[in-house]
Amino acid sequence: MILFFILLGLVLLTQIAEFYIPPIDWMYNAHVYIVPVIVFYGAVALPFPLMLALALFAGILLDALTVQVIGAKVEISLGSSMLLYAVLAGIMHGLRPLFIRGRWEAHCILSGICTSAIILAQYLMITFRRGSPFFSREVWWQIGGPGLIAMLIAPLVFWILNWLARLTGYPYLPERSRFG
Amino acid sequence: MSRTSFIALLIFGAILGYFLSFGTETTRKFQAGVYQWLAPFFTTGSGLQKQITSVRTGLKSLEDLERENASLRVDNRQLRATNEALRDVEREVNRLRHALNYRARSAFKLVPAEIVTRDSSTWWHTVTINRGKEDHIESDMPVVTDEGLVGKTTTVSKTISVVLLVTDENCKVAASVEGTREQGIVSGERIAGGLAPMLDLNFLSKQANLQPGQKAYTSGVGGVFPSGLLIGAVKTFRLRELDGQAKLAPAVDLSKLEDVFIVTGRK
Numbered sequence: 429m430i431l432f433f434i435l436l437g438l439v440l441l442t443q444i445a446e447f448y449i450p451p452i453d454w455m456y457n458a459h460v461y462i463v464p465v466i467v468f469y470g471a472v473a474l475p476f477p478l479m480l481a482l483a484l485f486a487g488i489l490l491d492a493l494t495v496q497v498i499g500a501k502v503e504i505s506l507g508s509s510m511l512l513y514a515v516l517a518g519i520m521h522g523l524r525p526l527f528i529r530g531r532w533e534a535h536c537i538l539s540g541i542c543t544s545a546i547i548l549a550q551y552l553m554i555t556f557r558r559g560s561p562f563f564s565r566e567v568w569w570q571i572g573g574p575g576l577i578a579m580l581i582a583p584l585v586f587w588i589l590n591w592l593a594r595l596t597g598y599p600y601l602p603e604r605s606r607f608g
Numbered sequence: 609m610s611r612t613s614f615i616a617l618l619i620f621g622a623i624l625g626y627f628l629s630f631g632t633e634t635t636r637k638f639q640a641g642v643y644q645w646l647a648p649f650f651t652t653g654s655g656l657q658k659q660i661t662s663v664r665t666g667l668k669s670l671e672d673l674e675r676e677n678a679s680l681r682v683d684n685r686q687l688r689a690t691n692e693a694l695r696d697v698e699r700e701v702n703r704l705r706h707a708l709n710y711r712a713r714s715a716f717k718l719v720p721a722e723i724v725t726r727d728s729s730t731w732w733h734t735v736t737i738n739r740g741k742e743d744h745i746e747s748d749m750p751v752v753t754d755e756g757l758v759g760k761t762t763t764v765s766k767t768i769s770v771v772l773l774v775t776d777e778n779c780k781v782a783a784s785v786e787g788t789r790e791q792g793i794v795s796g797e798r799i800a801g802g803l804a805p806m807l808d809l810n811f812l813s814k815q816a817n818l819q820p821g822q823k824a825y826t827s828g829v830g831g832v833f834p835s836g837l838l839i840g841a842v843k844t845f846r847l848r849e850l851d852g853q854a855k856l857a858p859a860v861d862l863s864k865l866e867d868v869f870i871v872t873g874r875k
Contacts, residue, residue: 444646444649444650444653445653446728447650447653447725447726447727447728447736448653448654448656448657448725448726449728450726456799458730459728459729459730475613476609476610476612476613476616477612477613477615477616480616480617480619480620481616481620483620484620484623484624488627489642491627492638492639492642492643493639493642493643493646493728494728494729494732495635495639495732496732496734496762496763496770496772496776496778497632497635497636497639497762497763498762498772498778498779499748500632501632502630502632502635503778505627505628505630505635506627506628506630506635506638506639507624507626507627507628507630508628510623510624510627511624514620514624547730547731550730550731551730551731554731554798558777558778558798562798564799566799567798567799570730570799571730574730
């Protein structure tokens with residue numbers, strides 16, 4: 429349970445920190461997203477109900493801080509990121525046994541793919557509202573770039589969070605003997 | 609699925625449904641509440657960022673210094689050449705700069721604000737400023753600098769507001785082009801791939817034939833933006849099937865924005 433609250437705190441702090449991380453210009457201004465990596469770590473480390481709670485918190489925070497209300501329309505409904513996070517975290521949660529066995533590779537790669545999936549879903553939603561869909565090289569970089577970055581930072585983030593989990597005596601470690 | 613997981617899923621569904629049912633006004637209020645709750649974090653973060661930036665800019669590598677030195681030598685030569693011709697103008701500019709500031713000479717009532725955060729999302733171009741309802745700021749108020757139009761306010765909380773930048777596709781501004789009778793709608797690009805985002809001036813007549821350098825100003829149509837605010841300068845003009853479209857370079861360098869003014873009315 430302590431780990432859950434640590435992850436909630438980290439999601440909040442990282443979401444704020446993301447405002448101060450400039451986009452990477454040589455990647456067509458791709459943004460750095462760290463919060464999804466934390467949420468996806470939570471998806472594999474936490475039990476299902478807590479995973480949903482984490483997805484709920486991260487999703488609502490993302491929507492509240494980024495989605496724009498312009499005039500009389502909301503481009504992406506408040507709550508849509510919650511749903512995205514929950515579905516993708518649910519997929520990650522399905523691979524929990526592998527994670528508990530100490531195999532992180534698939535989850536690190538999936539963290540990147542899922543991060544891009546969130547941005548792609550947002551793009552599809554705003555494109556649906558604004559019309560005239562197009563997929564240029566810039567668009568693909570803006571979608572794929574954050575995923576690549578997430579994939580690269582995921583091992584470090586997972587390692588730090590795993591260290592925190594051990595520090596707090598998080599009881600998922602005994603399960604290791606069941607799978608390992 | 610265990611009973612606990614099933615109940616958790618039901619609760620999650622209920623909360624999700626609750627948020628999805630939010631209308632525009634409720635969403636705006638909720639966002640304002642979250643921004644207000646996080647305002648101390650943003651303010652602290654902004655201060656920290658400034659300190660870090662000032663330290664980082666002080667630590668330049670030798671290569672950077674050499675490059676800067678070479679660039680400064682060129683600048684110096686150019687400045688020497690133009691110095692003579694500009695002496696009279698310089699005197700007048702200096703006098704005016706000391707006598708007036710933009711706020712005083714503007715025809716609008718302006719509230720100064722500082723940029724607290726820049727956009728962290730991929731698909732919206734926004735900044736957050738340290739002014740809100742306490743300073744009589746409301747939604748849809750124009751935001752400017754002495755160089756030109758920056759954008760308009762969207763979500764406004766007690767002490768913090770979100771500004772939708774003119775480079776966002778959703779920020780549509782009625783514009784007119786200097787020296788012509790051409791009018792159109794300026795909006796940002798959905799994707800700003802380059803370092804300097806451009807603006808689209810759409811719905812021009814096919815006979816517009818705009819030239820690079822011509823300036824576009826707000827026309828005042830629509831009610832949000834008063835007329836006469838500089839938006840940008842024409843870079844290119846092209847004909848489309850039904851209309852003409854110009855690409856504009858924004859008048860304000862939005863990547864280096866630090867201080868802005870919110871237009872609260874006319875004087």
